[in-house]
Amino acid sequence: MGSLDPIAATPRRSHDQAPPAAETPVTVDTTGGSQTRSLEPVADASQAAASAVVQPAAAETAPVAERTGPLFSELGLSAPIMQAIQELGYHHPTPIQAGAIPMVLAGHDVLGVAQTGTGKTASFVLPLLEILHGSRARARMPRCLILEPTRELALQVAENxxxxxxxxxxTHALLIGGESMKDQREILGRGVDVLIATPGRLIDLFERGGLLLTQARHLVIDEADRMLDMGFIPDIEKIVGLLPPNRQTLFFSATMAPEIRKLADAFLNAPKEITVARQSSVATTIDEALVVVPEDDKRRVLRRLLRQQDVQNAIVFCNRKRDVDTLLKSLTKHGFSAGALHGDLPQSVRFATLERFRAGELAILVCSDVAARGIDIGGLSHVFNFDLPFNAEDYVHRIGRTGRAGRQGHAISLASPYDKHLADAIESLTGKTIPQPAYPGVTPTEWAPEDASGDRGRHRDKKRHGKDRRKDHTDQPKTPEREQPIQDAAPQEPVRRDTPQHHAPRPEKAGAEKAGAEKTRTERTRADAPRQDDARHGDTRRQRPPRDERGGSVRPAPAFDPQSPPTGFGHDTPAFMLLPRRARGGDA
Structure with missing residues (x-):
């Protein structure tokens, strides 16, 4: 937990201009901010060396910026930290780093807004190391708390x-789900300086008494807009209430929606704002493309594009977890080296898949938006959107995985004819139209009419029509036919079960109004075929009054007479009920 293997890093240099003097807000508004070489570790040294070869033009276009830009040595970092930076080959900070590091060292709250790939992680890791290395932590009392929305991002911050x-x-510790809570409590019991956690596990451990936050004087809320999307804001508010009020809060987000601004106003105290590049802008090093194809043809088109393009490694994003599994099976079946990554997978499987992808054992990573933020895959050549994201801002975060550190990247999105509203939202957010080039063997289709809106509307229509057909089949006029026999049978008398000569009564005997004359005729017929039991029952029936005199079952019952014969069973009156009744009370 506390010991993590570092990722091999290679020298990279930034050619961005220095930020303006620290003011409120500190704004570095540069459309080329996405071209900066982020102070983040790179997974493959050979890829980093290759990228240095293909970037001579960038070095030639900004020679002045390289001479006049700030150096890490000018930001007030101590010798041990500078030694680690120099060993990694870094000299110039990115704009977000140059703006945030002095503000954090000065003790200010910071609001940082920068798109993915600009080095936000190092902008708070480096100054916090400088602040914390002067003292030691106590048991179960971390001095710095860093909140991340996903386990992958938490692991990446720990690596930094x-x-x-x-x-x-x-010392630092990871507090994330999918790991043994017992081991995490043991590490916290020994004392850690920096606690990197996801909100859910942090609250769980706090409520179990394994953690105290009274000494946490520094709070970092990273990827705040993703926290908002994932519904963690109530947990964040609860955690902030557990911290001491005189703390330093660092708030970082890739976008600054009104909801994020409200959260910043609630959590921060007179913050210094550092904004790099336009919000939700796409890096200029990314070549975008959009292909509109039928929904059922997406997998075939994706396989063709993967074979046609010079794909070194690629991430394929899906909107739904079940689509991730389905697409993975399709790619594996057709011979592609692919892995899956989504929230339902065990933590050990997710870590192992990421490491295999970083090591080059897997060429394609099919994932949901859990990997769209902050995961730094060195030298990622392509990003494919198997589905256009429902949230337009997620498009920027997805394709931000490629085109990093000045490298050229490619982002190709597949859309069904019913996804035009999603494409329009993306183009409205980014401020430019996504090109729709032609690819060999791929026949694009036209957008569906505007009235046919909705994601995958054609499939929804099919399901809806299928339900209508089943409903029409169910609504056939069968109910009256089933009810008719019940209504006809309602006024009938119960079928009589008597001696063998009564097993087939005629229908005309069913009505109560035909009791008198027909019963007399039936008794006369029985008398012609004398039997011992017939004589006994005949006598009994002769003792009972006719039905029309007794009245129907719905008429009011007469006054009770203990000597009167029992009624209510018709001709099926049991013999024991015909016995004389014993007198009550003193009459006995």
């Missing part, structure tokens, strides 16, 4: 602390 703090005697 490992890399940049390797010459410092500081």
């Amino acid at each position: 602390f490992k890399l940049y703090g390797k010459h410092l005697r500081l």
Whole structure:
């Protein structure tokens, strides 16, 4: 938990201009901010070396910026931290790093807004290492708390602390789901300086008494807009209420929607704002493309594009977890080296899949939006959107996985004819139209009419029509036919079960109004075929009054007479009920 293997890193240099003087807000408004070389570890040294070869133009276009831009040595970092930075080959910070590091060291709250791939992680890791290395932590009382929306991002932040703090005697711990809580409690019991956690597991452990936050003087809320999307804001508010009021809060987000602004106003105290590039802008190093194909043809088109394009490694994003599994089976069946990543997978499987993808054992990673934020895959050549995201901002975060550190990237999106409203939302957010180039063997289709809106509307129509057909089949006029026999049978008398000569009564005997004359005729017929039991029953029936005199079952019952013969059973009156009744009370 506390020990993590670092990712091999290679030298990278930034050619961005220096940010303006620290003010409120500090704004570095540069459309080329996405071209900066982020201070983030790269997974493959050979890929980093190759990228240095294909970037001579970038070095030639900004020679002045390289001479006049700030250096890490000018930001007030101590010698041990500078030694780690120099060993990694870094010299110039990115705009978000150059703006945030001095503000954090000065003790200000910071609101940082920068798109993915600009080095936000190092912008708070480096100054926090500088602040924390002067003292030690107590048991179960971390001095710094960093909140991340996903386990993958938490692991990546821990790797940054490992890399940049390797010459410092500081400890950090991961508090994430999918791991043994017992082991996490043991690590916290020994004392950690930095606690990197996801909100759910943090609250769970706190409520179990395994954690105290009274000494956490530094709070980092990373990827705040993703926290909002994932519904973690109530947990964040609860966690903030557990921290001391005199704390330093660092708030980072890729976008600044009105909801995020409200959260920042609630959590921060007179913050210094650092904004890099236009919100939700796409990196200029990414070549975008859009292909409109029928929904059922998406998998075939994706396989063709994967074979046609010079794909070194690629991430394929799906909107639904079940689509991730289905697409993975399709790619594996057709010979592609692919893996899956989504929230339902065990944590050990997710970590192993990421490591295999970083190591080059897997060429394609099919995933949901859980991997759209912050996961730094060095040298990622392509991003494919198997589905256009429902949230337009997720499009920027998805394709931001490629085109990093000045490298050229490619982002190809597949859309069904019913996804035009999603494409329009993306183009409205980014401020430009996504090109629709032609690819060999791929026949694009036209957008569906505007009235046929909705995601995958054609399939919804099919399901709806199928339900209508089943409903029409169910609504056939069968109910009256079933009810008719019941209504006809309602006024009938119960079928009589008597001696063998009564087993087939005629229908005309069913009505109560035909009791008198027909019963007399029936008794006369029975008398012609004398039997011992007939004589006994005949005598009994002769003792009972006719039905028309007794009245129907719905008429009011007469006054009770203990000597009167029992009624209500018709001709099926049991023999024991015909016995004389014993007198009551003193009459006995």
